[in-house]
Amino acid sequence: MAIYLIRKLEHFTKLSSEEKRALEQATSLKRRHLNPREDLIYEGEKPDSVNLINDGWACRYKVLEDGRRQILGFLVPGDVCDMRMFILKEMDHSIGAISPVSVSEIPKDTIIELTDTYPRLSRAFWWNSLVEDSISREWVVNNSQRDAVERMAHLFCELFVRLRMVGLTNGDSCEFPLTQAELGETLGLSTVHVNRTLQEMRAANLVVLKGKSLTIPNLEALQEVGLFNDNYLHLERNGHEMDANE
Amino acid sequence: MAIYLIRKLEHFTKLSSEEKRALEQATSLKRRHLNPREDLIYEGEKPDSVNLINDGWACRYKVLEDGRRQILGFLVPGDVCDMRMFILKEMDHSIGAISPVSVSEIPKDTIIELTDTYPRLSRAFWWNSLVEDSISREWVVNNSQRDAVERMAHLFCELFVRLRMVGLTNGDSCEFPLTQAELGETLGLSTVHVNRTLQEMRAANLVVLKGKSLTIPNLEALQEVGLFNDNYLHLERNGHEMDANE
DNA sequence: CCCTTATGATAACATAGGTTAAGCAGGCGC
DNA sequence: GCGCCTGCTTAACCTATGTTATCATAAGGG
Structure with missing residues (x-):
């Protein structure tokens, strides 16, 4: 488990x-x-x-x-x-x-x-x-410095990467149970603006978000929009090799 | 030291x-x-x-x-x-x-x-x-949920309380070396708006900020404005008594 | 099957806060 | 004492985002 x-x-x-x-x-x-x-x-x-x-x-x-x-x-x-x-x-x-x-x-x-x-x-x-x-x-950086589209893009990237770490993505998709209201409470935006922002991102084909499922057609593009850099997640993958003593 | x-x-x-x-x-x-x-x-x-x-x-x-x-x-x-x-x-x-x-x-x-x-x-x-x-x-809460006056009030309260912890306040005053630009970079506000907000707070006599020195005439009032609650600083003062074994 | 409640979509309007620009004061190097 | 920073102030204007309200749809309860 x-x-x-x-x-x-x-x-x-x-x-x-x-x-x-x-x-x-x-x-x-x-x-x-x-x-x-x-x-x-x-x-x-x-x-x-x-x-x-x-x-x-x-x-x-x-x-x-x-x-x-x-x-x-x-x-x-x-x-x-x-x-x-x-x-x-x-x-x-x-x-x-x-x-x-x-x-x-x-x-x-x-x-x-x-x-x-x-x-x-x-x-x-x-x-x-x-x-x-x-x-x-x-x-703090996200909600203070980035605008609505950037914030949302950044959040999607973070969650996608984190889910991928544990094997919970499926190609370019993953489960995504958040409501728009919850997105707003996360990003410090009103639900109306969350909706507007999502429309905009869908129009740009940055994300497909429907029925608790998120698809990211082009992760690289989304990362760029969100100024996303995964260094803060400290995925020190070389640990796998360096530290093995099984 | x-x-x-x-x-x-x-x-x-x-x-x-x-x-x-x-x-x-x-x-x-x-x-x-x-x-x-x-x-x-x-x-x-x-x-x-x-x-x-x-x-x-x-x-x-x-x-x-x-x-x-x-x-x-x-x-x-x-x-x-x-x-x-x-x-x-x-x-x-x-x-x-x-x-x-x-x-x-x-x-x-x-x-x-x-x-x-x-x-x-x-x-x-x-x-x-x-x-x-x-x-x-x-x-995250501060910069996402609070408006400019609240944010600034909250920040002043936090810093004042933290300085007081280590004995670096003097009555209702303390050193405060931040420029308005740095305040903006902290609170996610433009320098112009930091200035506007400060004017407003000075007018309401919430703070006196001049020449690297901050005075808070009425800390309780400022805490109220900033929705400041010090629980997140975890000042578990009873530790002093409970844990003494000197 | 209907009623209710949660969610999402849109529109019209309001405002906090951003931007640009300009002026001014104090400190510092020379 | 002059010139040049850096920091503060203010004004005019602009825009991203908030607010309020309405409607549509979907899901769940009795």
């Missing part, structure tokens, strides 16, 4: 079959299912386990006092939420399901055991958190 | 005098001075030491291919740059000086020794990184 997580971590470092087995085992203890809009963790809570997304999409978000909502990041299969809990007293944002989501709950102690036993896993998890942070910074 | 760092970390956990001494020692080996606009680290580089800001302000930033620049965060005295280097191959952003800056360079090995010897320091550094990440997320 940890297949997507393993695929992702292997973009950082090769894992031994024992390490993979340990991951499989740790993630097969406890399952949970969430419906769209259901929350996994609330702002203010102190989680006591780590959650691995097996299936479906979730998002981190914050809601301002006056109701405005901002999505802070997406969690797709293979993503884990909140190693942070080892240190921080409480969540400073919430995590909610976007599509139907299946998660594996990994108790705190299991994580500690895992990382104590396998230092390479520990480093891989650390890498994973650092990449997430790097994504946050890139989002 | 690590006084600001120590003050900051003690917002998370009490430190023993031995731990403090070790920090002082680690940070007194090598100094560096930077002039405004000089870079500490470039995007693409792989740093091999950690830098502690002793004096002055620096910032993390990214530049888009077409020249647009976004400031991603500020580093003030007591802030450290880039524990990340233990894991990531290269910097995904640059760090540059804003005012004249004095930094202490701490070699990688010293950091390892320090965190191996004093697990509490290790946790404190971890906390520190998590807070930085949390700030990034808050900036």
Whole structure:
């Protein structure tokens, strides 16, 4: 069940079959299912386990006092939420399901055991958190410096690349369960403008977005439009070779 | 020389005098001075030491291919740059000086020794990184959901609170070396609009900003305007009491 | 099968914020 | 003391994006 997580971590470092087995085992203890809009963790809570997304999409978000909502990041299969809990007293944002989501709950102690036993896993998890942070910074750039078309192009590129990392793309297509309202809450745009922008991008044949499915006819072109450079995702693929000791 | 760092970390956990001494020692080996606009680290580089800001302000930033620049965060005295280097191959952003800056360079090995010897320091550094990440997320919210006045108010509150943490405020005032252009690059606004917004805030007596000095006559009012809530800074002050074992 | 609710599409209009340009003050090199 | 920066201010004008409202369609519930 940890297949997507393993695929992702292997973009950082090769894992031994024992390490993979340990991951499989740790993630097969406890399952949970969430419906769209259901929350996994609330702002203010102190989680006591780590959650691995097996299936479906979730998002981190914050809601301002006056109701405005901002999505802070997406969690797709293979993503884990909140190693942070080892240190921080409480969540400073919430995590909610976007599509139907299946998660594996990994108790705190299991994580500690895992990382104590396998230092390479520990480093891989650390890498994973650092990449997430790097994504946050890139989002600051995206939502502050780019216009609507650029922003949307950039977001599509990021999600497509991330899904491709874990084998969840199909040629130039992937699942894409976001509504236009959610796109707006991500990019800091109104739903009306999200719609306009999408029309424009469809007209330019940059994307085909229909019925929860995204197709990118020409990824390179879209990357150019979005000023997208994947360096911030730190896909240090040579890790595969360099660090192998299986 | 690590006084600001120590003050900051003690917002998370009490430190023993031995731990403090070790920090002082680690940070007194090598100094560096930077002039405004000089870079500490470039995007693409792989740093091999950690830098502690002793004096002055620096910032993390990214530049888009077409020249647009976004400031991603500020580093003030007591802030450290880039524990990340233990894991990531290269910097995904640059760090540059804003005012004249004095930094202490701490070699990688010293950091390892320090965190191996004093697990509490290790946790404190971890906390520190998590807070930085949390700030990034808050900036996504700020620059995506808030209008110009709110954004600016929020930023002023954040910086004031952070400076107060390390004892660098003086009543309701603090040093504030940012130019209006830099404010614009931070908040995703043009310099003209930064100026307009400042006029408006001065007229409302929300801030006095003149000659590199910021005064906030009524912090509570400013927090309200900026929808500022300091929870994302994770000032877990009870750490002082709870965790003392000196 | 109808009713309701979520989503997407469009249009008309309003506005926050961007752009360009110009002037002005303070600091610094010479 | 002059000239030249860099930073701040202001004005006129422009445009990307927000707002409000309406309608169409699709999906799910009873």
